Amino acid sequence: MLYGIRAWVRTPLSETVWTMQLKEAGEAFLQHCRLERYLSSNTLAAYRQDIGELIGYFGAVGAPSVSGSALVAYASHLSGVRNLAPATVKRRLACARSLFRWLLRTGIVPSDPFAGTEIRVRVPDRLPRCLTTTEMARLSRACEDATPLTRLATLLLFATGMRVGELVSVRLADLDLDRGAIRIVGKGDRQRQVVIPSEGMTRLVRGYVRTHHAGSLPTDRLLQDADGQALTTAGIRARLRHLARAAGLSRRVTPHMLRHTAATELLEAGVDIRFVQRLLGHRSILTTQIYTHVSDHALIAAIRGADLFGRLDRVGRG
Template sequence: MPCLDYRAFVNACRDERGVGHHTLRAYAQDLRTFARFTEAHHLSDPLSKDDILAYHRHLRDELCAKPATIERRLVTLKSYYAWREDRNSALPSPFTDVRISVRIPRRLPRPINRGTLKAVLQTDEGRIALRAKTGADDAAPVSQNAVTILIIKLLIVTGLRISELTNLKIGDVSHDACQILVNGKGGKERIVFVPNRELQEELRHFLEARYAQGGSSAPLFLNTEGRRLRSATFRKRLRALSRRLGIEPHLTPHRFRHSAATLLIEEGIDIRMIQALLGHASLRTTEIYVRVSNHALRRALEHADVLGVLRN
């Protein structure tokens, strides 16, 4: 059976390329899946092109994996063997002559409609109470519902990934709460802005209370046990909120990210600015929101009014 040194590969991706935690976990999972396949089929090094094609058929026909999953697992495997060959040229990659095309259906993002967003923002405890004076002695506890709505507001105006937001430290937010330093995918830093004056005030008061409790290096958002809020915990909160408000399909952090991009497109913001805000490496990733925004298209066509132009 081939020796898959996937731990060394994952560590190299983390240390040399700065690959994020979730991607590293996916790499390990992908390579463990392939290791099970090689064991079940009694494969041994050196693997051949036919072995890779057989694994592709196994993923497609036996595991009935989705096209995106198949593509990811093959890409991971190809990267692993390229890394291994780079370390030892006596171990050639079996992907040298392999050409596999996986057709992935293009799925449009599903932003949350404006009516639902308004309903969410108008829920009880939707705003953190502002105090005339904030300090360590008078910092009253903030309800988890109010914090949840604050996070939702930030997701809507910044388009942050939920992992980016839950990883924020108090010191990542400016003192006036107008901008946030974000550590994004691949360790790339970017600045996002909080443009709404009311939200700035709300965030600033929350920030002052948290600073009094934990200092600048503490997590910005905590769970009920006083530890850093995790993405999975926030997703559970959104599911509970969806049930309470009767929202179907249920709210997810990424749908708020889609909504942020779509709303900005509809308001006429340049797509390259939205790309910078979302932290997309490629403009092609951002361009999909142009297709989604029928509202913006309708407004643009009404403004153009070509028949009116022809009549004059």
């Protein structure tokens, strides 16, 4: 048993072996997710990666021949041999669970190998990584000397709390600049609206559209590179890394850090957590509540930095 994983297995008394290969079953499941569950392209890409890992481990076997004990060994392989992060191991196993539940419902397998099998992966609590207000201010100032594309992408990520995948998917038709809003298609193809928080930011978007969408272009995506092609998530990450270096920031800055920073700054500014939940597109407010812990850490640091008893002691000695 590897550190962080606890498992036990109850072996079924009998097992019927069918013929569909695990690889074929995985492809059928992905088709189901795409055509019937309407999962987003990002979610489908993650599922394909997870199922690819499962197939790579088990090889050319029939789907029904995968047992609970084999899944326990698979979990240990992910953690020990592959040395994947606990969160990644948990995601791989969650996808495998969904796969076998679907295979059971469709009659491809006679039983679910996860039934009677418990695999627990301990994921350490980790607060979101945010930029400080000072770091964000420096990044914002660096935007003044950046290209219009880098400036707009960076400031939109911070201003709206969008995921980077959501940002690159924004189309011209999603903009409602008269109302200062952008329609977003998030996880699971769930739609929401985010607010452009200032008139200055709205003018920035309007000016970019007027300059960069004047003629006929090969894509209607808002953000486009010099060739008129839709900007990719990798392109935004690269631009943000260069911008952070220009701003003199020593640590690696990612698009998701800007999302975390936006949420934390809004909560510290007194915005209702339910509004922040809607802005970020969280299904549950429990997901949003993690940012209150970040705010609490800032509060604790401020209180300890005030050194109240030290102040009393200094006044008393004076």
